[in-house]
Amino acid sequence: MKDTKKVKEKKVKKNRRHMSMKTKRRIGNTAIYVILAILIIIWLLPFVCILLESFRVDSPGQSGNVIPKVWGFDNYIRLFKESDFGRWYLNTFIIALCTAVLQTVIVLCMSYTLSRLRFKGRKLLMNVMLVLGMFPGFLTMIVLYKVLSGLNLTGAHALPGLILVYCASSGMGYYVSKGFFDTIPRSLDEAARVDGATRFQVFKKVIMPLAKPIIIYTVLSAFMAPWGDFIFARYISHGTSSGYNVAVGLWSWTTKTSIGTHYTMFCAGGVLVALPITLLFMFMQKYYVEGVTGGAVKG
Amino acid sequence: MATVKLTDVKKVYGKNVVAVHDFNLEIKDKEFVVFVGPSGCGKSTTLRMIAGLEDISDGTIEIDGKVVNDLQPKDRDIAMVFQNYALYPHLTVFENMAFSLRLKHAKQEEVYQKVTEAAEILGITDYLMRKPRALSGGQRQRVAIGRAMVRDSKVFLMDEPLSNLDAKLRNAMRAELILLRKRLNTTFIYVTHDQTEAMTLGDRIVIMKDGYIQQVGTPTEVFEHPTNLFVAEFIGAPKMNVMKAKLLYEDGRYSVLVHGAKMEVDEDHNRKLAEKGVRSRDILLGVRPEHVSLVPSKQENSFACTLEVNEMMGSELHLHVETESEERLIVRTPTVQMSEEERASLVYGAELYLNFRGKVMYFFDPETEQSLTD
Numbered sequence: 001m002k003d004t005k006k007v008k009e010k011k012v013k014k015n016r017r018h019m020s021m022k023t024k025r026r027i028g029n030t031a032i033y034v035i036l037a038i039l040i041i042i043w044l045l046p047f048v049c050i051l052l053e054s055f056r057v058d059s060p061g062q063s064g065n066v067i068p069k070v071w072g073f074d075n076y077i078r079l080f081k082e083s084d085f086g087r088w089y090l091n092t093f094i095i096a097l098c099t100a101v102l103q104t105v106i107v108l109c110m111s112y113t114l115s116r117l118r119f120k121g122r123k124l125l126m127n128v129m130l131v132l133g134m135f136p137g138f139l140t141m142i143v144l145y146k147v148l149s150g151l152n153l154t155g156a157h158a159l160p161g162l163i164l165v166y167c168a169s170s171g172m173g174y175y176v177s178k179g180f181f182d183t184i185p186r187s188l189d190e191a192a193r194v195d196g197a198t199r200f201q202v203f204k205k206v207i208m209p210l211a212k213p214i215i216i217y218t219v220l221s222a223f224m225a226p227w228g229d230f231i232f233a234r235y236i237s238h239g240t241s242s243g244y245n246v247a248v249g250l251w252s253w254t255t256k257t258s259i260g261t262h263y264t265m266f267c268a269g270g271v272l273v274a275l276p277i278t279l280l281f282m283f284m285q286k287y288y289v290e291g292v293t294g295g296a297v298k299g
Numbered sequence: 300m301a302t303v304k305l306t307d308v309k310k311v312y313g314k315n316v317v318a319v320h321d322f323n324l325e326i327k328d329k330e331f332v333v334f335v336g337p338s339g340c341g342k343s344t345t346l347r348m349i350a351g352l353e354d355i356s357d358g359t360i361e362i363d364g365k366v367v368n369d370l371q372p373k374d375r376d377i378a379m380v381f382q383n384y385a386l387y388p389h390l391t392v393f394e395n396m397a398f399s400l401r402l403k404h405a406k407q408e409e410v411y412q413k414v415t416e417a418a419e420i421l422g423i424t425d426y427l428m429r430k431p432r433a434l435s436g437g438q439r440q441r442v443a444i445g446r447a448m449v450r451d452s453k454v455f456l457m458d459e460p461l462s463n464l465d466a467k468l469r470n471a472m473r474a475e476l477i478l479l480r481k482r483l484n485t486t487f488i489y490v491t492h493d494q495t496e497a498m499t500l501g502d503r504i505v506i507m508k509d510g511y512i513q514q515v516g517t518p519t520e521v522f523e524h525p526t527n528l529f530v531a532e533f534i535g536a537p538k539m540n541v542m543k544a545k546l547l548y549e550d551g552r553y554s555v556l557v558h559g560a561k562m563e564v565d566e567d568h569n570r571k572l573a574e575k576g577v578r579s580r581d582i583l584l585g586v587r588p589e590h591v592s593l594v595p596s597k598q599e600n601s602f603a604c605t606l607e608v609n610e611m612m613g614s615e616l617h618l619h620v621e622t623e624s625e626e627r628l629i630v631r632t633p634t635v636q637m638s639e640e641e642r643a644s645l646v647y648g649a650e651l652y653l654n655f656r657g658k659v660m661y662f663f664d665p666e667t668e669q670s671l672t673d
Contacts (some may be wrong), residue, residue, distance in 0.1 A: 185383065185385065187381045187382075187383055187385035188385050188387060190350075190352050190372075190379075190381070190385065191379070191381060191385035191386075191387075191446075192387070192398070193351075193352070193371070193372040193373060194350055194351075194352070194372045194373070194377060194378065194379045194456075195373075195398050195399035195402060195446070195450070196373040196399045196402040196403060196450075197373060197402055198371075198373065201402065205398075205402075206387055209389040210388060210389055
């Protein structure tokens with residue numbers, strides 16, 4: 001009898017300890033969630049403000065209130081009817097799309113080559129590119145401008161010029177994807193080559209399907225950089241509105257003289273700029289994370 | 300239907316790291332040749348050169364009389380099985396096996412027929428729709444073999460295909476490979492570091508060390524007539540005992556003086572030694588563990604040693620003994636004929652008397668380590 005009592009007591013004590021652990025965890029979780037919620041609010045607030053302002057049609061300039069008194073789509077309509085925004089948007093989209101495609105092809109070829117082939121000067125090439133890549137791109141601004149203006153790719157013809165600039169040095173961004181390719185066993189390439197595949201077939205049929213996450217990562221980052229770029233777009237288009245991208249175009253409204261009449265349009269433009277990127281991310285997020293961390297675990 | 304001929308094949312890495320030296324070998328049609336040796340001996344490199352996955356620094360490789368030095372792997376008509384299986388993780392087992400046929404744009408019916416046939420032989424029909432990651436090691440290896448089988452290629456290359464499997468599975472797969480080989484009836488080149496695999500699978504064994512061929516021969520030849528000390532020690536498990544000894548030549552007869560015991564050399568060896576004109580000299584004496592006999596008492600032709608370890612292997616005992624001159628030997632002795640008392644007496648520190656039979660002794664030059672008889 002005594003023994004069973006002792007056992008029971010022990011059980012109760014154990015349970016109590018267990019309970020306290022549970023409560024502790026609950027408190028900890030609550031605290032974490034509260035902090036996260038506050039952070040989310042801080043981060044999202046500006047976006048919410050812009051979104052709200054974009055639907056405000058009571059006045060085109062800044063007003064004291066964030067929540068619109070009169071709601072409407074006027075700002076969005078005006079964007080396309082009364083300004084060059086449509087042109088800028090198309091420019092940006094074409095540039096970003098072309099860059100994404102070209103850059104992905106270049107980067108993937110480059111990194112696969114550096115990962116698989118052994119040739120003289122490979123190490124040197126990699127190091128040189130790594131070091132060069134550390135210099136910010138705009139160091140070459142003046143030279144690039146001279147070259148592009150010589151080719152007549154500035155001002156109104158900024159579009160191909162910008163694509164050229166964005167893609168030109170993209171091979172130097174081989175590092176992440178080379179790391180990914182390095183984790184795919186070489187014996188897969190060899191097996192495929194023995195099976196009758198050419199080097200290109202190996203890349204297309206074996207490596208590409210396995211490298212999906214890193215391809216998506218490369219496409220996304222290659223799309224995003226020109227999508228939001230300002231510096232190059234600004235000086236290569238040098239004040240010719242038809243050569244602007246969205247960043248430069250929207251920025252041109254923030255001058256003292258035009259902000260008063262373009263503020264809500266600016267907000268609407270901002271929303272439209274954020275839209276494709278947000279959508280892309282929402283759908284590709286899974287792969288994006290895999291691409292960044294994918295090399296860690298071998299399948 | 301293919302012969303493989305390697306003439307003075309050499310592989311140099313960088314400027315002066317030579318992985319394979321002047322490799323000469325002619326592999327007959329439908330022969331099963333095993334390259335065996337310790338790691339870093341160049342066996343895999345040689346195989347990869349035949350496959351076309353490594354450049355050949357010098358010499359020529361011919362498949363079916365055609366020099367293939369500059370051909371891509373895909374144009375050499377070979378099939379290869381890799382140590383780590385190298386299955387395509389994104390494809391099902393069926394597609395893995397069909398990969399080479401798809402590249403050749405084979406007809407759907409042909410692909411289906413060949414893959415299912417190979418799968419049936421290998422017993423993997425139930426897994427055809429699975430991805431490789433859902434298979435066990437043994438199953439993966441079967442798929443890898445299947446992928447090579449469907450190609451009907453001239454030469455079948457295998458690079459340590461069993462070394463990723465556990466011991467039990469390895470034995471089972473080894474037996475299956477022997478059956479498979481009979482069925483496929485093509486030229487096989489097989490690389491392994493495991494001498495048991497080499498002995499059981501090969502028609503001929505090529506034993507390599509440091510990029511040099513040490514000996515080429517049938518399993519029986521390399522086991523019974525090793526040309527040098529390395530081969531003698533490498534082939535056979537547990538490995539051959541080697542000890543310092545003196546070869547005596549008196550009145551046209553040879554005998555061996557080892558650890559104070561004088562043992563007669565048999566007729567066959569007598570003749571061979573005489574043919575080579577060997578006289579009294581220092582030698583390294585090799586005796587396989589199974590050829591050492593325990594004798595009940597000290598005689599003129601036996602010597603004493605102390606028992607250190609007694610390993611019970613089931614049907615036999617492996618006795619690790621130390622001689623008076625602190626040389627360590629292994630004795631393999633069957634348990635069948637042993638009495639209970641005899642077995643009980645084999646404890647640590649027990650004194651044993653050993654004797655070798657003249658017929659199964661090996662004589663090596665201590666300097667060149669070459670055999671004095673073969």
